[in-house]
Amino acid sequence: xxxxxxxxxxxxxxxxxxxxxxxxxxxxxxxxxxxxxxxxxxxxxxxxxxxxxxxxxxxxxxxxxxxxxxxxxxxxxxxxxxxxxxxxxxxxxxxxxxxxxxxxxxxxxxxxxxxxxxxxxxxxx
Numbered sequence: 001x002x003x004x005x006x007x008x009x010x011x012x013x014x015x016x017x018x019x020x021x022x023x024x025x026x027x028x029x030x031x032x033x034x035x036x037x038x039x040x041x042x043x044x045x046x047x048x049x050x051x052x053x054x055x056x057x058x059x060x061x062x063x064x065x066x067x068x069x070x071x072x073x074x075x076x077x078x079x080x081x082x083x084x085x086x087x088x089x090x091x092x093x094x095x096x097x098x099x100x101x102x103x104x105x106x107x108x109x110x111x112x113x114x115x116x117x118x119x120x121x122x123x124x125x
Contacts, residue, residue, distance in 0.1 A: 003113045005045065008036040017111030021103045021113070033082045034083055047106055048089070050080030054102030055091055057107060065124040069097045072120050076102075095122075 004014035009024060015023055015037070027035055037045040044066075046057040059066035074093035080090040081096075094124060097105070108116045115121055 003043075004040045005037045008038055009038065017107050020110045021107055024106065026098075026112045030083070034084045035113075041111075045106065045109055047096075048081050048083065048104065049099060049102065050078055050082075052099055053078050053091075053093065053096040053097050054099050055081065056102050056105050066113075067121050067123040067125070068120050069102070069115075070093060070094055070120050071101075088089070099110045106117065 005023050006012055006014050007027075020037075024035055027033075028049060029122060033049050033051070035047045037047075038122060039045070042061055043050070044057075044059040044062075046055065046059070048055045053071075056069040057066050058068075069096055074096075076093050078093055078096060079088065079090035084091065096102075103120055105116065108119075109115075
């Protein structure tokens with residue numbers, strides 16, 4: 001069975017790897033900087049952005065600490081990561097990736113079910 005993904009607070013119709021980046025861009029343009037996707041196998045994919053960088057996390061199940069994309073060698077911190085409840089977060093740049101890279105990662109995970117082989121990530125389990 002091929003895993004499918006839906007955006008949690010949008011349509012229950014699965015989003016394709018070809019359409020997911022446009023869906024994220026649309027949500028960002030409307031001020032929704034936090035997006036959660038859920039797969040048909042119960043996994044979750046989080047995307048939180050400040051429009052320049054994004055935190056991308058893949059969780060196997062509820063309560064799983066998961067794994068997240070990293071930008072090795074990045075220095076400093078960035079703020080402006082606004083969650084759906086209005087909370088504003090700040091993250092070390094090493095724990096986020098540039099928005100273009102985040103889009104690439106999400107597109108690949110939605111299409112293939114796994115991180116790209118060249119993706120840098122940290123397992124938080």
